[in-house]
Structures are given as structure tokens and as C-alpha cells.
Amino acid sequence: MDRPPNPQNTGVSTGTTILAVKFNGGVIIGSDSRASIGGSYVSNKMINKLIQVHDKIFCCIAGSLADAQAVTKMAKFQLSFHSIQMEAPPLVKAAASVLKELCYNNREELQAGFITAGWDRKRGPQVYTVSMGGMLISQPFTIGGSGSTFIYGYADAKFKPDMSREECLQFTTNALTLAIGRDNVSGGVVHMVVITEDGVEHVVVPGDKLPKFHDE
């Protein structure tokens, strides 16, 4: 499996696994916690890839860490300015659009894609993907990063619309654990943020508390 033409190989992918899932009443956005250099050195075992761009809007990054930090910093500023002007919290779609504009207008230089998830009063819980070239689409759930290839089958099979909060937490934890199990550049703990109308809750599942599957 290391030599045939790989149609998946469209660009540089950070060693990571990220996902966001809509459930009944909110969204969960989750990631692993490993940052690696060249696939052979783990530079950070406990990095938080879930970045808060506004009170109830988070995004997580796939791609170059440097690009992602620059873009999210810019997006955070633009969103807070926008929300002051509008005198209302920004829409999740607005946050995703801001990221999309930055990614698309600088698509030649940048190598970062984003998953944006959050809750707003107009449309409730939403998940948006901004791909590396600057495409923006809304989906019920989405996965990204190098580890995501291994869980497409699992996610397709197990996702159901309108899950409860506990079912969704279980789904996210399982999916990230399976991806960490197969992708050598994803690892560490599982970070999850649960965003609902009532607020934001950060859940961390340490490595030894992750679910175990048959071969462990």
C-alpha cells in the first residue's frame, strides 16, 4: 500500500485528526492533541487545536500550524469587530465566511483548511468546512486531517442525525480513538468542546481512558 498512485495525496496534511458533529441541540467539535515534525518527532503531546473565535464558535485546523494561527488570529479580530458593529453575536456562517475569504484570497500562499462549528440564535447548531483552496460547505458532520481517512467508513456507518449529547460524545470519542490507533501522526488525548445554547463545555479524555477495541 505504499507505492500505488494515491489519489488522496492532494497536499500537505498536518498530522492530526479533527471532526465536528451536529447533534440534537448543539455541536461537538473534537481533535487529537499531537503536533509532529516530519512524522517522526512529536513536538507537542498536548496541543489544543480547538480555537475559540467567538463565544460560541470554535474552529479546528488542518494543515500548516503557522498558517492556521495567522488566519485564526485575523479571523478572531474581524469577528469581534463585526459583532460590535452588529451589536449581536456573529452567526456561525459569518465566522466560516471570514475564514473562507482569508483562505480563498490567499490560496496561493496558504496551506490550511478549517472546520468551524458553533451555535447561533438564527440557525442553531451548525458545522462548516472550509477546505484548503477556499471552498465553504455546510454538513451535518465532517472529518479532516491525515487521520480522517481511516475513519470515513466508521463515520459513514455510525453517524445518525439528531443524536443525543451522550451518543454524540461517544461517537466522537470512538472515531478519534480509532483514527489515533491507525494514524501515527495523531495521538495524545482527545479534546472535545460541546457547544449548545446554554454555553460551552470543554471535555478532555486522557489516553488511558480512551475506549479499547478488540486487538488491544
Add this chain to the structure above:
Amino acid sequence: MLKCFTDNRFNTHGQRLTVHFDSPNLYGAVPEVSPAKGDPSSAHRPINTTTIMAVEFDGGVVIGADSRTTTGAYIANRVTDKLTKVHERIFCCRSGSAADTQAIAEAVSYQLGFHSIELDEPPLVQTAANLFKQMCYRYREELMAGIIVAGWDKRKGGQVYTVPMGGMLVRQPVSVGGSGSSYIYGFIDSNYKTGMTKEECLRFTADALALAMERDGSSGGVVRLAAITEAGLERSVILGNQLPSFSA
């Protein structure tokens, strides 16, 4: 021991192709001079970038594959049979270059047949797997072949051996291969349990292959399944419109 013949035919470049089974120039695959870079004909050999899978259960094995063979973006065969018999109770699932894997399977099938006659009993799955490995390892630079060998024998029952590109050999209770396999590792890890029955294995294999075919552009068509036990072989096909479907 290997068959050896000369086939005096010419390829599209007007070069003489000399074909021996015991030489690196496998049947129909490699001309004696590599074509110029950018030559369109060099990029489009038929390949089975595919999804193949095999699962052991108590009493036999279940094997499965999709049915797509592509040459570039064209689907050369949408009903391919990638489950190839090498002996009565031993099959292989082929992925990679269609020509390479067909040639290897033919050669191993011949060797196994001969060996079985010498032994005067059916060959072991481990023997078949080792023959595949020897060929894949010896010619690793020339070949593009990922093979899963699975079958039943009297000594160890149902067994699955994987011989990926490069020529490693390892026995596993569940093995997947081909380009579509990346997408179903998570599903396989979470859904496989030891002690499954034949029917559970068939359903597990069909589900996994359907999920892979949905996500991998190079896998598709129908799902071909086979169950190999002491009693014999049962082949089945799941057509496109009968494939298990998932909500996403």
C-alpha cells in the same frame, strides 16, 4: 520448476517482447525498454486500485472484493473478479497491477498444483502464502502487487495471510488491502470481534466493502464474496442496488 516459454510478439513501440515466466518481464506487463517520460501509454496499465478483504472464522474464511479495474480514468472492467482460485480450498484477493497479479496467481497456482500431487494431499494455506511471498519479494522492484491469501486446510482451519507490496508475509484474523482499505480501518477495528459465525463475517465484509466503495473513487461496481470451508466454496455477488446503505 517454473514454466518457461518464449513468446515472440511486439508491443506498441515495435519492441520485441520476450516473455518467460521465471524472469522479471511478466506476461504483457513490461517492455524491454521503458517508454519515454510523458508517453501517454506508459501511464495507463490496467490496475485494480481496489478494496479487498478477508476474515477468519472458526471453520473457514470469508473473502470479498469490489469489481472495478481502471486504466487511468476509464473503468476497463466494472465486473472484475478479483477473487482468484489457486487451489480447491485456497484463494487469493488481488490488488495492484492487474497484469502482475494475474501472472503471479497463475504461477503460484501451477506450483501449488504440482506440490499437491507430490504430497498426495491438499496443500497448506501457509504454503500458498509463502509461494506468493517468495515471488513478490524476489521481484519486488518490478512488481506492483498487494495480495491477500486465504483458505482452509486440515491442519490449521481457516487462515488469512497478507502479502502487501514489498513482499512481507503475516497472518492476521482480519486483513484489508487496496486503495479503499484506508477508509475502513476505523470501521474494521471497531466492528470486528473474535468468534463470529460465517453469516456474521459475510455481513461484516459486505458492510465494510460497501463503505469503502462509497468513499474510494477507485473501488466500485458489485461486491463479490466467497466463503471457504471444509465443505467447499460458496460464492455470492451483491449487486449495486442491493448494497447495504448508510445514512450519511
